[in-house]
Amino acid sequence: MMKSLTFAMKLRQMSSLPKVLMLCQRLGGTVTYLSAADGQANLVLLAPRDRAHRFAPQLRRLVDVTSLTELHVLGVTPAQTPRRAGRRTA
Amino acid sequence: MLKRTGSKVVIDALADAGVTTVFGYPGGAIMPFYDALLDSPLEHILVRHEQSATHAADGYARASGRMGVCIATSGPGATNLVTGICTAAMDSTPLLCITGQVPTALIGTDAFQEADVPGLVTAISKHYYQVRDVDDLPEIIAEAIFLTTTGRPGPVVVDIPKDVQIATTTRRCEPIDHVDGYVARPVCDEAKVRLAHELLKSAEKPVCIVGGGCKLSGATEKFREWCDITQMPVITTLNGIGCADPEYKGWLGMPGMHGHRRSNRAITECDLIVAMGIRFDDRVTGKLAMFAPEARIIHIDIDECELSKLVKVDAALHSDMGAALEMWLPLFTSDPVPDFAEWRDEAMAIGTGLNPAPAPADGKVAPTTLLDEVMQLIGGDAIVTTDVGQHQMWAAQRVRASHPTKFVTSGGAGTMGFGLPSAMGAQFACKDQRVLAIAGDGGFQMTMSELATIRRCNLPLKILVMDNKFLGMVRQWQEMFFDNRYSGVDLSDNPDFAALARVFGLTAFTLNEADRMGETLAAWWNCDGPALLHAICHLEENVFPMVPAGAGLADMVESA
Ligand SMILES: Cc1ncc(C[n+]2csc(CCOP(=O)(O)OP(=O)(O)O)c2C)c(N)n1
Secondary structure, three states: OEEEEEEEEEEOOHHHHHHHHHHHHHOOOEEEEEEEEOOEEEEEEEEEHHHHHHHHHHHHHOOOEEEEEEEOOOOOOOOOHHHHHHHHHO | OOOEEHHHHHHHHHHHOOOOEEEEOOOHHHHHHHHHHOOOOOEEEEOOOHHHHHHHHHHHHHHHOOOEEEEEOOOHHHHOOHHHHHHHHHOOOOEEEEEEEOOHHHOOOOOOOOOOHHHHHOOOOOEEEEOOOHHHHHHHHHHHHHHHHOOOOOOEEEEEEHHHHHOEEOOOOOOOOOOOOOOOOOOOOHHHHHHHHHHHHOOOOEEEEEOHHHHHOOOHHHHHHHHHHHOOOEEEOHHHOOOOOOOOOOEEEOOOOOOOHHHHHHHHHOOEEEEEOOOOOHHHHEOHHHOOOOOEEEEEEOOHHHOOOOOOOOEEEEOOHHHHHHHHOOHHHHOOOOOOHHHHHHHHOOOOOOOOOOOOOOOOEOHHHHHHHHHHHHOOOOEEEEOOOHHHHHHHHHOOOOOHHHEEOOOOOOOOOOHHHHHHHHHHHOOOOOEEEEEEHHHHHHHHHHHHHHHHOOOOOEEEEEEOOEOHHHHHHHHHHOOOOOOOOEOOOOOOHHHHHHHHOOEEEEEOOHHHHHHHHHHHHHOOOOEEEEEEEOOOOOOOOEOOOOOEHHHOEOOO
16 A cells, blocks of 8 residues: 655755665655755655655754655545556656 | 974874874875874874774773874775764774875766765764865864864764875864864753652662763763762663673673663663663664663763664753763752662572583683683783673673773674774783773674784784674574574684684683683783784573563573
């Protein structure tokens, strides 16, 4: 079972994006959407449900992530999420 | 305005931060820095391999509580640091690594000895910098020192191209005490401490598990005060050894895979765990579903990531441990908790499960008997470092460290080769203390070239090589779980380690027969200067108790 997570974050430098992506991958997440500009990044990922709680604190721990907000999208069921995310990136 | 080179900026910042000793190995891309070192107050120790520089700096930090510093050149110098950086990260050591880099104009051209250091250390460091402009360096180095030593400490890498080391700047930087979005010392709400207190008040069989976070927070004294008040049973993880006073009536020992019987039993039977500065490592918990099945859990940790990471907790205190205890201790006066002494004694009475090894029929030395004798001889105030393997577990089961700085071991990473160089670092940090390095014959051979450094610096540390002619821990697993099929573990043609040490200029002893143990140990431990003892041990002794991988703590195997 996967859970969709959405984060808005501020970065000290854009070059730290790979670190963010590598961390998501290590935790078993699949990034489905990423937009980033001017030290801000918005990220949507699919996380294994039993590990979903690990993403926010681990991302926050990165020194280059100076703020992190988890956005909760109401009314989205896990089954819908991949298609929705896919449409958004298309 | 005073102009300083990049190299001088770094050296001044280190000296101002109280660093006295740095460990390193030079090369082309770090030569300007090495030139500047000549005119600096820093003592530079030339190791014989960069990995040893990281472990020495790590040992220096763990034994002293101060930041350790290591230096390497670009390319292969930097890549040789990787194992040590990972080791420091896993055990949260404040380690600052300075690497030389090819000149800025050549970065990205596959220049001679260029390696992508940021790319290499991204996943294993707390943070890293590559300095492109000397004007940025004062602030970067100040920030690097701040980051490595505060919060949950960890390795920070500063990669400095050669031209930046040479270039000059007039910029200065005061020590930094703030980085945007970074909390250097989290302190939890008092309400959380009250919740923990209420949980403790309602417990009948509580157990405390304390880990490396206690030492890193400088909370050992407060923790011992807390133990004296609560009188509850206390378990120390591998990196928490020494946090509890070894004379404390309720010190159960170590938990987990090779933990003491009474520790694992207490975890299985308790109704509350107070976890302080621990990570719930899989080697500690065994099968998670079977871990502390009856217990509610209070967890204090400086790193939010650790809270409910693996084990769901009932009270999560995101806090520096010392700060949390400072709030907690007064509550015991105003609102006392039950008397846990009876449960404590019951838990202690289960025994350690460390059965005396039968004397080997061949008259050889039983490694557990040897370590019992060694621990007796050296007492609790000597600093003991270990390598990784069976000897590490036997030592951890037997050491009676008087303080957590007295037991130095690679816990999280389990890095073979750590024992000897970390002892070297510990001896530099604590010049007037006794230091003992315990290594297996496998791990010793990974970094034994440091015998040359030890001799040159005439470090009075003592080295014990426990030679069982096997990669013992792997052999034990092959014996127990792979049907005795020994694969790639044979070290039967080991060199004569005593002769080898003599070639390096050390005093050396050989212990071959059990009945000469006492006199040989005394001669070795009491001689002047660096000395190595080559103990030729019984070949196939196993570490017990043991919780097989994937099993629960209740499924502990006590002997073969
Ligand atoms: C760098 C590294 N490589 C491999 C291992 C896997 N490993 C763990 S214990 C061990 C055997 C250690 O043998 P030895 O140093 O002789 O110590 P003993 O177990 O016999 O006490 C090995 C190979 C490791 N921990 N570290």
